[in-house]
Amino acid sequence: MPAPILHVRGLTAAYRGLRALHGIDLDVGEGEVVAVVGANGAGKSTLLRAIAGQMSIGGSVQFAGKSLARVPAHQINRLGIGLVPEGRRLFPRLSVEDNLRLGAYARRGPDRFKPLDFVFTLFPRLQERLSQRAETLSGGEQQMLAIGRALMTAPKLLMLDEPSQGIMPRLVDDILAAVRRIRDAGVTILIVEQRLAETLEIADRAYVLQTGRVVMQGSAAEIAGNAEIRRAYLGM
Amino acid sequence: MTASLVLQVAIGGLLMGLVYALVAAGLSLIFGLMDVVNFAHGQLLMLAMYAVFEFHTLLGLDPLVQLPLVAALLFVLGVAIYRGLIARALAVRFNTGMVQIFVTFGLSIFLVGFAQLVFGTDFRSVNSGLLFGRTVAIGQIVLPLPQIAAGLVCLLAFAALMLIARTEFGRALEATREDRDAVALIGIDRNRIFSLGWGIGAATVGIAGVMLASFYYISPTVGDSFALIAYVTVALGGFGSLIGALIAGLLIGLTEAMTALVIDPSLKQIGVFMIYVLVLMVRPRGLFGRL
Numbered sequence: 399m400p401a402p403i404l405h406v407r408g409l410t411a412a413y414r415g416l417r418a419l420h421g422i423d424l425d426v427g428e429g430e431v432v433a434v435v436g437a438n439g440a441g442k443s444t445l446l447r448a449i450a451g452q453m454s455i456g457g458s459v460q461f462a463g464k465s466l467a468r469v470p471a472h473q474i475n476r477l478g479i480g481l482v483p484e485g486r487r488l489f490p491r492l493s494v495e496d497n498l499r500l501g502a503y504a505r506r507g508p509d510r511f512k513p514l515d516f517v518f519t520l521f522p523r524l525q526e527r528l529s530q531r532a533e534t535l536s537g538g539e540q541q542m543l544a545i546g547r548a549l550m551t552a553p554k555l556l557m558l559d560e561p562s563q564g565i566m567p568r569l570v571d572d573i574l575a576a577v578r579r580i581r582d583a584g585v586t587i588l589i590v591e592q593r594l595a596e597t598l599e600i601a602d603r604a605y606v607l608q609t610g611r612v613v614m615q616g617s618a619a620e621i622a623g624n625a626e627i628r629r630a631y632l633g634m
Numbered sequence: 635m636t637a638s639l640v641l642q643v644a645i646g647g648l649l650m651g652l653v654y655a656l657v658a659a660g661l662s663l664i665f666g667l668m669d670v671v672n673f674a675h676g677q678l679l680m681l682a683m684y685a686v687f688e689f690h691t692l693l694g695l696d697p698l699v700q701l702p703l704v705a706a707l708l709f710v711l712g713v714a715i716y717r718g719l720i721a722r723a724l725a726v727r728f729n730t731g732m733v734q735i736f737v738t739f740g741l742s743i744f745l746v747g748f749a750q751l752v753f754g755t756d757f758r759s760v761n762s763g764l765l766f767g768r769t770v771a772i773g774q775i776v777l778p779l780p781q782i783a784a785g786l787v788c789l790l791a792f793a794a795l796m797l798i799a800r801t802e803f804g805r806a807l808e809a810t811r812e813d814r815d816a817v818a819l820i821g822i823d824r825n826r827i828f829s830l831g832w833g834i835g836a837a838t839v840g841i842a843g844v845m846l847a848s849f850y851y852i853s854p855t856v857g858d859s860f861a862l863i864a865y866v867t868v869a870l871g872g873f874g875s876l877i878g879a880l881i882a883g884l885l886i887g888l889t890e891a892m893t894a895l896v897i898d899p900s901l902k903q904i905g906v907f908m909i910y911v912l913v914l915m916v917r918p919r920g921l922f923g924r925l
């Protein structure tokens with residue numbers, strides 16, 4: 399594994415006193431695609447939310463050598479962590495263009511809209527729908543927009559929470575192909591997905607989560623090849 | 635009742651309507667942004683009016699010259715209210731809605747008491763200045779200059795608000811109102827947006843207060859009736875709609891003036907509240923509401 403850009407140790411998080419993460423250890427190397435898989439309710443989304451600063455946490459999270467403890471969520475984004483959240487969380491009444499441009503709102507400088515070109519090469523459909531309201535996009539297009547908006551924040555680490563959720567099977571491959579291209583452009587990826595086979599194909603390594611704990615980790619090939627893991631932890 | 639008198643009263647009503655519209659716009663902005671009804675909105679207006687009176691009496695500053703000063707003061711006050719009270723009320727875990735209501739309602743009571751203590755309970759008025767006592771005559775129609783100035787300045791302030799909505803900051807405001815949790819994902823500090831929203835909302839009502847101070851009596855409770863009208867304006871125009879607030883403000887100003895002329899000045903608000911009841915029955919989301 400390359401030098402870790404994200405270094406997580408003993409991470410805990412809770413909803414109203416109810417623990418959802420029980421001490422997660424996880425590393426993501428610079429330039430890697432790391433997948434987090436697990437059954438429903440395993441804590442995958444909670445893990446991403448905790449790293450993104452959207453809930454209070456225990457344990458330690460370090461990003462590029464800096465501790466994220468008590469750093470507010472918007473600062474974590476500015477440090478270089480982008481999250482494409484579960485449910486996409488677009489601004490429904492704003493146009494596609496406004497959603498994208500707002501991604502660069504917190505950054506200054508002449509280059510701040512530069513990622514726009516990359517977003518349009520990844521998702522030409524967005525360029526065709528610039529003035530359309532986000533809420534009028536199809537599910538797949540909304541997912542593209544959510545990824546595009548996150549890219550506009552110029553992240554070093556992009557976290558994606560089930561990008562295939564609620565979109566046509568044909569588009570799933572497109573989205574995952576886009577994820578690979580984002581990695582090729584130098585962005586580190588931490589991806590949560592239910593689509594095990596397809597995700598493990600583009601991932602370097604994977605973690606298997608069960609009820610808030612890491613129960614297995616290894617190279618994507620190891621995890622993909624282990625039938626027992628699939629049966630025991632992923633319900634397949 | 636001559637035609638020119640009717641016209642004169644109608645224009646006067648519309649000018650006042652522009653003031654109502656601006657007061658309502660500040661209320662609507664804050665409500666639209668964060669679902670908090672500012673029950674102390676009228677008291678912000680009252681404070682702005684007293685500020686004009688005091689600066690005028692103590693420093694001899696002309697009310698018109700004070701416009702940027704008082705607007706800036708109110709901006710700071712709005713930010714302070716957000717940081718000191720509202721942000722804390724929003725952080726409460728239980729009964730958040732109730733807490734928000736009581737916080738701004740409590741603030742309104744406090745501010746009235748504060749004004750009574752500091753400024754006294756006597757009615758005040760600003761009796762000199764660039765605009766004071768002047769009128770403009772167009773044919774047989776005679777209009778007081780302070781009212782004309784108030785209408786124009788409020789209209790300009792309104793236009794400024796609409797321009798702000800089109801800027802990048804305006805988009806960030808809209809994004810924050812649509813999903814206050816998601817904006818952090820793109821590096822936006824919602825507390826900053828909320829603070830600025832309160833600042834702008836308070837500065838807006840401050841501008842209305844400055845212009846009113848040139849021709850309206852000033853007392854600790856002067857904000858009450860304006861706040862009441864502002865709630866009606868917002869409801870009539872439609873929650874969160876700027877253009878709705880403008881149209882509704884004009885309509886209310888006109889109705890009020892005509893009621894005063896046709897029925898009796900002391901009953902001028904009857905027409906306004908009849909409109910309100912009608913709106914609630916026929917079109918509860920208001921003229922331009924999108925709820």
Ligand SMILES: Nc1ncnc2c1ncn2[C@@H]1O[C@H](COP(=O)(O)OP(=O)(O)OP(=O)(O)O)[C@@H](O)[C@H]1O
Nearest residue numbers: 413414418436437438439440441442443444445484
């Ligand atoms: N907002 C919430 N309030 C209370 N409990 C929650 C909340 N969100 C998640 N949980 C609980 O935390 C645990 C982990 O949920 P999480 O959403 O992280 O799972 P997940 O692995 O992302 O599942 P899925 O595959 O269904 O998205 C679950 O037991 C869930 O019920």
Ligand SMILES: [Mg+2]
Nearest residue numbers: 442443444484
């Ligand atoms: Mg999830």
